[in-house]
Amino acid sequence: MKTSIIKGIPALVLAFMVGAAMMGCEKDNRTEPKSVLKGRVVHEGQPLGVRSNGVQLELWQYGYQLFTKIPVHINQDGTFAASLFDGNYKLVRLRGNGPWTDNTDSIDVQLRGSKEIDVPVIPYFVFKNERYAKGEGKVSATFDVQQVATGRTIERVNLYIGTTTIVDPNNNVANAQQVAANLTDLSKPVTLTVNIPAAHASRDYIYARIGVKTSGVGEMLFGMPQKIMLK
Incomplete structure (x- = not known):
């Protein structure tokens, strides 16, 4: 009985190491998002200045049973950028998260490659x-x-x-x-x-x-x- 257990250990360890290596390869081979969504938060066509790292938008992607938000931080000059996979997204202006009135309407974004959009808001x-x-x-x-x-x-x-x-x-x-x-x-x-x-x-x-x-x-x-x- 002891001999059988001792002989079995290397095989188990080897199987674990092979599985871990395969998982590592899969992780290394996973493609990174290559498309870029760029934009500006604007009023009457002009970008609005905000506090650095203080205001954000959210992106939600269609086609998944479990939706996970993608936070998009707005730079202090009103611009933003996010690296994404191609797909269809909803861009959301968060309630109470900016020096402008709340707007619950989402913006549909079809991303195929790179794209630039303006996000209109109404500041106070x-x-x-x-x-x-x-x-x-x-x-x-x-x-x-x-x-x-x-x-x-x-x-x-x-x-x-x-x-x-x-x-x-x-x-x-x-x-x-x-x-x-x-x-x-x-x-x-x-x-x-x-x-x-x-x-x-x-x-x-x-x-x-x-x-x-x-x-x-x-x-x-x-x-x-x-x-x-x-x-």
């Missing part, structure tokens, strides 16, 4: 006529704020400055703000000025970006980062 507020200027140890931004969607009020506007192109509430070296109590007349331009911290005063340039916060909405809408030459 947008910026117009952005103008930036440097001063002695400070940066200013003047802009108009326009309300697009009704039903919510403005909470505040901010001017952020940072040392990289990624500029938002989580990535900045200084910021200034104006709260709703001082924004009662949106027909007038808003000016914000932020002092450059002493640790960054000797830099050749800095990045500036404005943002608007809507009451009751988690994410802010932003302008595009601007490179401000200091010397």
